[in-house]
Amino acid sequence: MKTKLKDIDNNIYNIKNEDNSSYKTIGLTKDVILEISKQKKEPKWMLELRLKALEKYGELPMPTWGPDLSELDMSKIATYVRPRTYMNKSWEDVPEDIKSTFDALGIPEAEKESLAGVGAQYDSEIVYHSIKEDLVKQGVIYTDFDAGVKEYPELVKEYLTKCVPITDHKFIALHYAVCSGGSFVYVPKGIDVKIPLQSYFRLNAKGAGQFEHTLIIVDEGASLQFIEGCSAPKYNEINLHAGCVELFVKKNGYLRYSTIENWSKNMMNLNTKKAIVEENGKIEWVTGSFGSKISMLYPMSILKGENAKCEFTGISFAGKGQNLDTGLKVVLNAKNTSAVVNSKSISKDGGICTFRSNILVGKMAEKSKVTVSCESLMLDSISRSDTIPVNDIRNSDVEFAHEAKIGKISDEAIFYLMTRGITEEEAKAMIVRGFATPISKELPLEYAVEMNNLINLELEGSIG
Amino acid sequence: MEKYVLNETPLRTSNNFGINNIEIVLDIPSKKTFNGFNVITEDISKIKLNVKEEILNKKGTFLKSSIGLNRNVNYIVKVNIPENTIINENIKLEFNIDEDNDYLVEDIEIVIGKNSSANFEILYNMQEKDIKAFHNGLLDVKLKEGAKSKVVISNMLNHLSDNIFEIQNELSENANLEYILIDFGGKTKISKYNTKCIGDNSKNLLNVIYLGKEKDVIDINYIIETYGIKSQAYINVQGALANFSKKNFKGTIDFKEGSKKSVGKENENCMILSKDATSKSLPMLLCHEEDVEGEHGVSCGKIDEKKLFYIMTKGINYNDAKKLIIKANFSGILEKIDDDELKDIVDNEISKI
Known part of the structure; x- marks a missing residue:
């Protein structure tokens, strides 16, 4: 007896618009880069970078190591795709096909109801940006990354590449070579941004890459919740996402960075995210990985100041043809730092979920504490679920605990629920939903609903 | 002196983490004869013993082990326990390493026949403190259907020596193999352990105690693969690191497709006794089968100060209290050793830390 689960219904996410881009570059050469830089009219230092x-x-x-990336041919990837519009401050000015895509994804609706600012990227450029006036008055900057480079060059130069250097790995070098779009956020000292900001990244063009750069600085005593969403329609060609997120959380600062990623299943998602957290600061990562053909994503937290904290809550769901290699990295490099990690994964229909982590407790991290918990659920035997955690402890005065579990849906739990009059199918569905609950409850309401919808769509199945 | 890359993990992770393998400089001496072997058993007639010194051909058996090092073998021991044979007393295989016998690259092959049972103690003894020995051993154990065995291995090389050791096990249906590995000796300790639970209902339990002192480098790579239905795989590792010692623990339980209803548990507990000691661990769970239960846990840190304080309130000094706690952590494994003489030796070594 098996629960047969459907693949995620990507109807909303699978809206394909005609490629009406106004400009496009293919491949990765010096000429391509000169052309991108020229198109963007950016400063010389950015071109040099x-x-x-x-x-x-x-x-x-x-x-x-990790998934096979041999299908990726950079000479065929559209490295820059300019939509036929510029950044708009009103949805009414966004071209109809692009606007209707974001409408279907619920972005303007969410903006009205529960967001303090929105950035919407379509292919390589931001097409819409807004921020509430009261935040602007408090000195909060929320703009697209390209505007940040031009309007706040000193601030951007001070932080750009300081968290994620261009030498980090091959795909981050690629990112810096062709980066376009993304967000720039600065929250001044002591400002509490109570309502979240959200950036949504939509890749429409076939065979294209998206290389957005997100740079967020939460100054001393400030706080922010930032939400990132991403999706793309499915094509038969490989699309590539090699974005970069650099986060700086200053003394006593707080940042929650939430992501629901539902890329199409032809996407290689080779994204890099990193945060530097100073004294008494806190970074919280909440992440749901549902889409993509291949993902390699390991958000990293560098706990640099005393009492800095990191919390990571994440879930991955790999179905047919998906290889989601996800996890995290934490470097504890100061006294009394702490990290709490809670990761879950579900694999089915031949999907591969790999949890990969690296926790490094440095010599300076006396009295630090680390707790890592990861759980994996296998829904059939053609899938794979691997746990590959590296724990590097260079300090004796530390409390470190790591635990992981792997298994199937418990027969006893199904039996118990069935004795209460619930069908076997619904019982299994309830257990899978329950498995994901610790993650969904950490998400903002709209995103929790989106994540639950993604899971529910999977769970409409029959027993065979 | 040559640099080697040894002991690859079954699956690679980022090179930046520095745990996929170990890069180490070793000074491997030329092959010599070894005359320090001794076997003790209750009834030699019950077993088939074949001992061979590989001394004539200086080139010898020059095969690369799965650790990645060429092995120029100088000693071969083969033990075969026939079907339906029960050996009550431990069979002791003693390798006494000294100034005249400081090169040991041995192959040990143990085959335990169907429904037979035999326990082994494999002892690497060394008294001299000021000579450097080289050991690169390979133990191959096969348990046929219904066979049962407990193997205790004691590595007591001195802290100038290099100790490289590989264990390969293959278990048939209903076979039950338990290991107790006391891995104390050598400034370089590189070990690989690989069990294939081929048969249904086969069970493998690996218990390990390691100690790191001075500038010891420890690289451990334990793998249990389940193939048979209802296989059981357990890895229980307890260790302590003092001074400037460095340890890499790589433990893998690999549930292969078809190994339904199998169970695998892996646990490593590392006590760090010095601010300069470092511990890396990679407890892997690889799963290609839905109907299994797997879990692993790693804990790491210094000795619990509350426990220390409690013991010291009973009039015991700091160092003795510390040793008591270390011994208490190891006691679950030490109690499984039924040779009192060996237990005392192990106990004495722990006291020196």
């Missing part, structure tokens, strides 16, 4: 990154891309090796 791109060219340096291109050089590094050529030098750095492909990963010798």
Whole structure:
């Protein structure tokens, strides 16, 4: 007896608009980079950074571990796709086909109901941006990354690449060479942004790459909740996402960074996210990975100041043809730092979920505490679920505990629920939903609903 | 002196984490004869014993082990327990390493026949403190249907020596194999352990105690693969690291497709006794089968100060209290050793930390 679960219904996410881009570059050469830089009319220092990154891309090796990336052919990837519009401050000014896509994804609706600011990226450029006036008056900056480079060059230069250097790995070098779009956020000292900001990244063009850069600085005593969503329609060609997120949480700062990723199943998602957290600061990662053909995503937290904290709550759901290699990295490098990790994964229909982590407790991290818990649920035997955690402890005065569990849906739990009059199918569905609850309850309401919808769509099945 | 890359994990992770393998410089001496072997058993007629010194051909058996090092074998021991044979007393295989016998690259092959039972103690003894020995052992154990065995391995090489050791096990249906590995000796300790639970209802339990002192480098790579239905795989590792010692623990339970109803548990507990000691661990769970139960846990840290304080309130000094706690952590495994003489030796070594 098996629960047969459907693949995620991507009707909403699978809206395909005609490729009406106004400009496009293919491949990765010096000429392509010069052209992107020219199109963007960006400062010379940004072009220099791109060219340096291109050089590094050529030098750095492909990963010798993780999923097979041999299908990726950079010479065929559209590295820059400019939609036929510029950034707008009103949804009414956004071209109808693009606006209707974001309507279907619920972005304007969410903006009205529960967000303090929205950025919407379509292919390589932000097409819509807004921020509530009261936040602007308090000195909060929330704009697209390209505007940040032009309007706040000193601030951007001070932080750009300081968290994620261009030498980090091959795909981050690629990112810096062709980066376009993304968000720039600065929350001044002591400002509490009570309502979340949200950026949504939509990749429409076939065979294209998206390389957005998100740079967030939460200054001393400030706090912010930032939500990131991403999706794309499915094509038969490989699409690539190699974004970069650099987060700076200053003394006593707080940042919650939530992501629901539902890329199409032809997407290679090779994203890089990193946070530097100073004294008494706190970073919270909440992440749901549902889409993509291949994901390699390991948000990293560097706990640099005393009492800095990190919480990671994440779920991955891999179905047919998906290889989701996700996890996290934490470096504890100061006294009394702490990290709490709670990760879950579900694999079915031949999907592969890999939890990969690296926790490094440095010599300076006396009295630090780390708790890691990961649970994996296998829904059939053609799938895979691997747990590959590396724990590197260089300090004796530390409390470190890591535990992981792997298994199927408990027969006893199904039996118990069935004795209460629930069908076997619904019993199994309830257990899977319950398994994901610790993650969904951490998400903002709209995203929790979206995540639950994604899971519910999976769970409409029959018993065979 | 040559640099080697050894002991690869079954699955690679990022090179930046520095645990996929170990890069180490070793000075491997030329092959010599070894005359320090001794076997003790209750009734030699019950077993088939074949001992062979590989001394004539200086080139010897020059095969690369799965650790990744060429092995120029100088000693071969083969033990075969025939079907339906029960050996009550432990069979002791003693390798006495000294100034004249400081090169040991041995192959040990143990085959336990269907429905037979025999326990082994494999002892690597060394008294001299000021000579450097080289040991690169390979133990191959096969348990046929319904066979049962407990193997205790004691590594007591001195802290100038290099100890490289590989264990391969293959278990048939209903076979039950337990290991107790006391891994104390050598400034370099590189070990690999691989069990294939081929048969249904086969069970493998690995208990390990390691100690790191001075500038010891420890690289551990334990793998149990389940193939048969209702296989059981347990890895229980307890360790303590003092001074400047460094340890990599790589433990893998790999549920292969078809190993339904199998259970695997893996646990490592590392006590860090010095601010300069470092512990890396990679407890992997690999799963290609839905109907299994797998779990792993790793804990790491210094000795519990509350426990220390409690013991010291009973009039015991700090160092003795610390040793008591270390011994208490190891006691679950030590109690499984039924040779009192060996237990005393192990106890004495722990006291020196």
